[in-house]
Amino acid sequence: MIELVSQERCITCQACVSACPENVFDKVAHKPPVIARPDDCQTCFLCELYCPVDALYVSPLAERHEAVDEADLIAKGLLGGFRRAMGWESGHPAGTEHDLTYRMFEEGRVAP
Amino acid sequence: MLFGILFCFIAATAHLLICITIFESISRSKQMVGTAISFDVRRRASAPRQTDVLVIGGGPAGVWAALTAAERGARVILAEKGLVGTGGATAAGNTTTIYAGPSSLEREAAIKRRLHHAQDVADRRWIERVIDESYVRLNQLADWGYRFPVDQHGQSYRGSLRGADYLRFMRRRLRKAGVEVLDQSPALELLRDSDGAAAGAIGVNRLTNEVWTVHAGAIVIASGGCAFLSGALGTNGLTGDGLLMAAEAGASFSGMEFAGQYGISPAFASVTKGIMYFWATFTDEDGNELPGEGDRQGIVARQLLKGRCFAVIDKASPYLQQGMRVGQPNMFIAFDRTGIDPFKQRFEVTLRYEGTVRGPGGLSINDDGATSVTGLYAAGDAASRENMVGAASGGGGPNATWALSSGIWAGRAAAEFAARLGGNHHLRERRPIGQAGLRPGSEVRSSLDARDVISVTQNEILPIAKTFFRREEQLRRSLNVLDDAWTAASGELAAAHLPASELVRAREAAAMLAAARWVVASGLERRETRGLNRRLDHPVKNPALARRLFTGGLERVWVSPEAQLRALAS
Numbered sequence: 001m002i003e004l005v006s007q008e009r010c011i012t013c014q015a016c017v018s019a020c021p022e023n024v025f026d027k028v029a030h031k032p033p034v035i036a037r038p039d040d041c042q043t044c045f046l047c048e049l050y051c052p053v054d055a056l057y058v059s060p061l062a063e064r065h066e067a068v069d070e071a072d073l074i075a076k077g078l079l080g081g082f083r084r085a086m087g088w089e090s091g092h093p094a095g096t097e098h099d100l101t102y103r104m105f106e107e108g109r110v111a112p
Numbered sequence: 113m114l115f116g117i118l119f120c121f122i123a124a125t126a127h128l129l130i131c132i133t134i135f136e137s138i139s140r141s142k143q144m145v146g147t148a149i150s151f152d153v154r155r156r157a158s159a160p161r162q163t164d165v166l167v168i169g170g171g172p173a174g175v176w177a178a179l180t181a182a183e184r185g186a187r188v189i190l191a192e193k194g195l196v197g198t199g200g201a202t203a204a205g206n207t208t209t210i211y212a213g214p215s216s217l218e219r220e221a222a223i224k225r226r227l228h229h230a231q232d233v234a235d236r237r238w239i240e241r242v243i244d245e246s247y248v249r250l251n252q253l254a255d256w257g258y259r260f261p262v263d264q265h266g267q268s269y270r271g272s273l274r275g276a277d278y279l280r281f282m283r284r285r286l287r288k289a290g291v292e293v294l295d296q297s298p299a300l301e302l303l304r305d306s307d308g309a310a311a312g313a314i315g316v317n318r319l320t321n322e323v324w325t326v327h328a329g330a331i332v333i334a335s336g337g338c339a340f341l342s343g344a345l346g347t348n349g350l351t352g353d354g355l356l357m358a359a360e361a362g363a364s365f366s367g368m369e370f371a372g373q374y375g376i377s378p379a380f381a382s383v384t385k386g387i388m389y390f391w392a393t394f395t396d397e398d399g400n401e402l403p404g405e406g407d408r409q410g411i412v413a414r415q416l417l418k419g420r421c422f423a424v425i426d427k428a429s430p431y432l433q434q435g436m437r438v439g440q441p442n443m444f445i446a447f448d449r450t451g452i453d454p455f456k457q458r459f460e461v462t463l464r465y466e467g468t469v470r471g472p473g474g475l476s477i478n479d480d481g482a483t484s485v486t487g488l489y490a491a492g493d494a495a496s497r498e499n500m501v502g503a504a505s506g507g508g509g510p511n512a513t514w515a516l517s518s519g520i521w522a523g524r525a526a527a528e529f530a531a532r533l534g535g536n537h538h539l540r541e542r543r544p545i546g547q548a549g550l551r552p553g554s555e556v557r558s559s560l561d562a563r564d565v566i567s568v569t570q571n572e573i574l575p576i577a578k579t580f581f582r583r584e585e586q587l588r589r590s591l592n593v594l595d596d597a598w599t600a601a602s603g604e605l606a607a608a609h610l611p612a613s614e615l616v617r618a619r620e621a622a623a624m625l626a627a628a629r630w631v632v633a634s635g636l637e638r639r640e641t642r643g644l645n646r647r648l649d650h651p652v653k654n655p656a657l658a659r660r661l662f663t664g665g666l667e668r669v670w671v672s673p674e675a676q677l678r679a680l681a682s
Contacts, residue, residue, distance in 0.1 A: 021194030023194070023319070023613060037613065043345070044203075046198045060447075086441050096274050099272060099274055099438065099439050101272040103431065105271065106263075
């Protein structure tokens with residue numbers, strides 16, 4: 001579930017507020033948004049994808065909260081990890097041409 | 113029928129205070145005789161928007177419906193609960209599609225595969241038209257500039273789409289086509305004209321708390337299936353809202369009994385990427401390998417009734433491992449952040465309920481996507497996918513292909529219907545028809561909490577022992593519990609005041625409860641094991657039951673078997 005909005009990195013663009021499919025954030029004028037309804041988070045990582053400055057961290061734990069330390073996450077290179085894996089840049093979609101999902105169908109073991 | 117609508121606009125500091133008080137006297141409905149019911153909404157509200165086609169839901173089915181209607185010259189508004197781009201089950205992951213050209217070997221193989229899994233409840237003609245329509249449109253996506261990967265043989269691979277990218281791409285096409293998109297704007301109820309035709313909707317913007325009203329010539333319900341807030345990835349917004357709204361207008365459903373659809377997920381995460389587990393070994397807590405062929409969910413379900421279940425994806429070659437990792441970032445980000453190597457280390461797994469999102473049940477539609485309600489169309493997971501997948505799950509490729517094709521048909525038919533109404537359709541008299549969770553029947557406001565209604569519903573639907581495996585006595589007990597809950601909810605459940613999140617939650621609770629009753633009542637009627645209806649007390653398929661089950665109703669739930677037996681296809 002969503003655990004961090006970096007006060008340091010956030011540019012208050014509110015992209016995460018608009019993008020969250022579960023309406024987890026509340027907008028705050030001229031300030032970083034607040035995580036108002038953390039338990040509604042469905043751990044989909046899409047807010048991280050839409051964040052242009054890698055200011056968010058979604059813990060993969062879907063059913064309980066986890067205390068996180070921003071410096072530690074940065075040291076481990078975890079901020080922005082999902083966005084980089086997808087290939088998006090500054091909130092702009094990219095990377096679909098690198099999708100290797102088709103390899104799962106090459107053996108003929110499964111088919112859509 | 114007499115009714116009057118009183119709007120009072122009172123200027124409040126920065127906002128308008130609007131209270132919509134509706135006096136109704138409906139002789140047919142006991143619950144509502146002579147009651148003055150009010151759905152009071154504070155803060156900003158805007159004047160009704162006028163459009164030809166209103167699409168409710170902005171996943172793949174909704175965006176294709178909206179785009180197609182706009183291409184036919186209709187004015188189109190699309191209202192999505194989340195953002196068009198992140199809302200719905202597709203956005204959260206990637207999705208395979210059935211991409212097979214006319215008279216190709218792949219097409220014939222795909223049709224045979226569908227018919228085999230469908231257990232005699234699908235329809236070959238529908239499978240063909242779904243695949244053929246999608247083939248054209250997937251090629252069109254490439255022509256428009258969606259960048260498909262190139263496979264080992266140098267071929268553009270069009271059988272897979274990345275959800276977040278696909279929907280963002282379609283969002284741009286919608287803007288280009290002039291579709292007005294309302295993001296973060298769940299619909300709460302439909303409007304009906306004096307002839308009973310669907311003629312608009314009322315909803316709320318979750319970010320601004322603004323109440324919106326759209327007057328439309330035709331409506332497409334593309335709001336997805338219902339997964340009962342199980343926590344399965346991408347389904348938390350999929351609470352059956354559109355199903356309830358359509359039922360209030362009088363629409364009916366089929367396939368709701370094929371409900372035993374669960375996705376395998378790491379126990380710590382929400383990601384239900386079932387395809388990976390074709391290459392997995394399942395074990396119990398002590399590391400003993402669990403027996404079972406093919407049906408991965410069945411292996412896990414049987415073990416979970418006894419204890420904990422573990423998996424390791426140990427049968428994938430390094431080449432395939434790389435394909436999985438690059439192709440499914442949302443699954444591997446979860447493993448990477450917990451420090452688990454799923455190809456080498458066992459991790460605990462569980463089943464997360466996917467309901468009618470991947471199970472086939474939904475609104476009954478004809479070839480054009482029309483429901484039985486005039487002016488009301490349905491597409492994607494909101495519609496029954498029995499024609500495409502029969503008694504089986506449509507998870508992945510079939511559902512994505514269905515969403516695309518059914519969206520196009522519903523959008524086209526809705527645009528044509530609105531055009532036939534002529535230019536003055538916005539002058540029709542309209543009445544909002546939402547009840548449970550919005551305008552309850554009783555004047556007495558109790559403290560009935562949406563969260564309690566949700567947990568009662570979940571308790572009858574989510575457990576493996578109740579819905580993966582079913583039996584008569586349990587289904588009867590569940591139906592009694594759910595019927596009692598409905599009586600209470602339809603009389604008393606409401607969140608009369610904003611914030612929007614409370615209003616939406618109350619309506620979601622009513623929608624899930626309504627869907628649960630169709631799921632259970634239909635399961636009770638199908639006394640056999642077929643596809644996703646696994647009856648422990650009727651463990652085999654009964655050829656005499658190769659027919660659809662229709663269901664519907666709110667105050668009283670009904671189930672009605674199709675008169676004709678289906679021709680046995682497989």
